[in-house]
Structures are given as structure tokens and as C-alpha cells.
Amino acid sequence: MAVGMKDTLNMIVGDDKNIVAYAAYINGSTAEITKVKKMVEESSDEQFIILTDLLGGSVNNEMIQLLKNNNNVKLITGMNLPLAMQLQLKSQTVERISDNDLKSIIADSREALTDINELLKEERMSVNDQIL
Numbered sequence: 823m824a825v826g827m828k829d830t831l832n833m834i835v836g837d838d839k840n841i842v843a844y845a846a847y848i849n850g851s852t853a854e855i856t857k858v859k860k861m862v863e864e865s866s867d868e869q870f871i872i873l874t875d876l877l878g879g880s881v882n883n884e885m886i887q888l889l890k891n892n893n894n895v896k897l898i899t900g901m902n903l904p905l906a907m908q909l910q911l912k913s914q915t916v917e918r919i920s921d922n923d924l925k926s927i928i929a930d931s932r933e934a935l936t937d938i939n940e941l942l943k944e945e946r947m948s949v950n951d952q953i954l
Contacts, residue, residue, distance in 0.1 A: 823875055823901075824843040824844055824845060824846075824873075824875075824901075825843045825844075825845050827843065827873075827901065827903065827906055828841060828842075828843035830903060831903075831906055831907060831910055834907065835907055835910050835911060838910055838913070838914070840913060841910055841913075842861075844857065844858055846880075846881045846884075847880060847881070852884075855881070855884045858872070858885070858888075859884075859887075859888060862888050862892050862894070862895055863891075863892065865894075866892070866894055867894070868894060869894055869896070869917075869918045869919065870892075870894055870895045870896070871895075871896045871898065871909055871913075871919060871924070872885050872888070872895060872896070872897050872898070873898050873899075873901040873905065873906060873909075874897065874898070874899045874901060875899070875900075875901050876899060876900075877899045877900065879899075882897070882899050885897050896919075896924060898924075898928065902931055902934060902935070903934075904930065904931040904934040905927065905928065905931035905934075908927040908930060908931060909927060912927065
């Protein structure tokens with residue numbers, strides 16, 4: 823999922839060498855998880871915003887361990903394309919993404935989740951109200 827998301831970001835926003843995607847647990851291997859942990863621990867001056875797919879998932883649980891000793895890590899779960907796009911665009915304009923900016927980006931990405939059936943139902947109801 824991460825590699826596909828990175829490929830999509832590259833197509834839409836452009837390639838950003840600061841954004842790295844890892845495919846964890848391929849064929850049971852934890853090598854990619856180890857790479858992420860090593861990169862974070864060796865670059866304590868850099869900010870890392872790590873996106874995972876699922877709260878309580880194996881990758882998320884591994885990344886939570888990084889929070890204990892690394893103040894330079896922000897861990898966000900529930901990754902979606904609007905979230906990744908906004909983070910990439912914001913990171914191109916600032917050296918570090920502030921906690922307030924991160925909260926705002928997360929809130930905006932939540933709004934991208936829409937039940938289209940409900941949306942259409944509301945639209946139909948609104949149109950029917952206008953006709954009456």
C-alpha cells in the first residue's frame with residue numbers, strides 16, 4: 823500500500839526525495855521495519871512523519887516503539903491520499919511541520935471521507951425541498 827501511495831503522489835504532486843515508502847512484512851521479512859527504525863535513530867535532528875494504514879496493525883505497533891525515544895517522530899495512522907498529499911505539499915514550504923499544521927492537515931484529510939450514498943440522498947432531499 824505504501825509503495826502504491828508513493829507512486830500516486832509522484833504522479834500527482836511530483837517526486838519528492840524526502841518521501842520514502844516501505845513495503846513492510848513482505849514474505850514475513852521485517853527488514854524494512856528495521857530500515858525505518860535505523861534511519862530515525864541515526865537522524866535525530868530531522869523530523870519524521872510516519873504514516874501507517876491501520877491503528878493496531880503490525881506496522882503501526884512497530885512504529886509506536888519509535889515514539890518512546892525519538893522526539894523527532896510524528897506517527898499518523900489511517901493513511902489516505904489527501905493526507906499524504908497535504909503533508910508532501912506542506913513539507914515543500916516549511917522545514918518542519920508544526921503540531922498545529924499537522925492537526926489541521928489531519929482534520930482536512932478526514933473530510934475527504936464521504937459516504938457518497940448519504941451525500942446523494944441529501945442532495946436529492948435538498949432538490950425535492952426546492953421543488954416543493
